[in-house]
Amino acid sequence: MDATHSGSGAPMATDVITLITSDHRTVESLFERLKKEKGDPKATVAELHALLIAHARAEEDRVYPGIDAHHSVEEHKEAEVLLDALVRAQPGTTEFRKTLKELITAVTHHVEEEETKILPALAKSAGEKRLKELGKAFKERRAEELKALSVPKQTSPAGSREGATKAELYEKAQKADIPGRSQMGKKELAEALRHAKS
Numbered sequence: 256m257d258a259t260h261s262g263s264g265a266p267m268a269t270d271v272i273t274l275i276t277s278d279h280r281t282v283e284s285l286f287e288r289l290k291k292e293k294g295d296p297k298a299t300v301a302e303l304h305a306l307l308i309a310h311a312r313a314e315e316d317r318v319y320p321g322i323d324a325h326h327s328v329e330e331h332k333e334a335e336v337l338l339d340a341l342v343r344a345q346p347g348t349t350e351f352r353k354t355l356k357e358l359i360t361a362v363t364h365h366v367e368e369e370e371t372k373i374l375p376a377l378a379k380s381a382g383e384k385r386l387k388e389l390g391k392a393f394k395e396r397r398a399e400e401l402k403a404l405s406v407p408k409q410t411s412p413a414g415s416r417e418g419a420t421k422a423e424l425y426e427k428a429q430k431a432d433i434p435g436r437s438q439m440g441k442k443e444l445a446e447a448l449r450h451a452k453s
Contacts, residue, residue: 300422
């Protein structure tokens with residue numbers, strides 16, 4: 256963005272540890288909103304779903320390869336399963352509250368472990384320059400995922416698949432029992448659903 260003077264200027268947080276930690280705080284505030292039943296729960300769940308998935312993919316693809324984070328990848332998978340269940344659950348129901356509680360427990364445990372073990376170890380082993388490089392890679396990968404997960408709603412006519420969120424497409428893919436759906440992006444899900452119908 257500011258290629259002309261990338262080395263100077265405002266102390267914009269660009270190291271990977273600050274970026275990951277900042278995401279963790281955002282997720283916690285979304286959990287709070289859901290617990291207190293503030294605003295539209297469906298919208299909050301969609302936001303939470305997009306952020307957690309994008310965050311996990313960016314960590315797995317750009318940050319974890321250089322470190323021993325096998326356990327963290329497993330925790331991501333566990334959180335994704337709960338996240339999908341939360342997307343499907345009806346807000347206000349016992350099932351929704353129970354799933355939300357399980358998700359909060361799983362994610363909180365993961366965040367604590369990451370912030371007390373993985374990130375400090377990474378900070379020790381990687382120099383400042385490397386942390387910034389990882390931060391850039393993490394940010395780019397996360398932005399890609401977020402873009403793929405969110406959809407411009409207003410452009411599509413009612414009933415068309417283009418306006419569906421990735422979570423909605425995922426739900427349809429689940430009903431259609433499409434294999435490998437959890438690894439698919441939004442476009443791939445829409446494509447797979449088209450093929451399933453034809």
